[in-house]
Amino acid sequence: MLGLIVAAIIEAFGLGMSAGQPPATYTAEQAQAGKATYEEVCAGCHRSDLKGEQDAKPLAGGTFLNSWRGKTSDDLFNYISRAMPPGTPGMAGDEGNLTIVAYLLQANNVAAGAVPLDYESAVPIPAPAERK
Numbered sequence: 001m002l003g004l005i006v007a008a009i010i011e012a013f014g015l016g017m018s019a020g021q022p023p024a025t026y027t028a029e030q031a032q033a034g035k036a037t038y039e040e041v042c043a044g045c046h047r048s049d050l051k052g053e054q055d056a057k058p059l060a061g062g063t064f065l066n067s068w069r070g071k072t073s074d075d076l077f078n079y080i081s082r083a084m085p086p087g088t089p090g091m092a093g094d095e096g097n098l099t100i101v102a103y104l105l106q107a108n109n110v111a112a113g114a115v116p117l118d119y120e121s122a123v124p125i126p127a128p129a130e131r132k
Helices: 002-012 028-041 062-068 073-083 093-107
Strands: none
């Protein structure tokens, strides 16, 4: 009975196991590797400046952030893995796709950290910054 009460208190106050763990993020090194993979696999359609063209949507800025608002790096990784590039999804491999996600987070002003992005990371994709 006491165990159930303690568990309820922990959940109510958000003191779960993740409270002492560093937040999910990516490293600058991952983003750098992701840029190289992006240039090789994605830039042909989405352009080197990430602005996209024709059917290839922008991957940085307000349009991208509005499309991915409320989602996480894990959602983006899963989408890229199963759908990108069209015709040869997953071409960059899991590690390549993971570094591409890190690069896209960096390109959208999500700060890098000391904790590497992994296959279970859930870094929030931010809402676009308000214009002043």
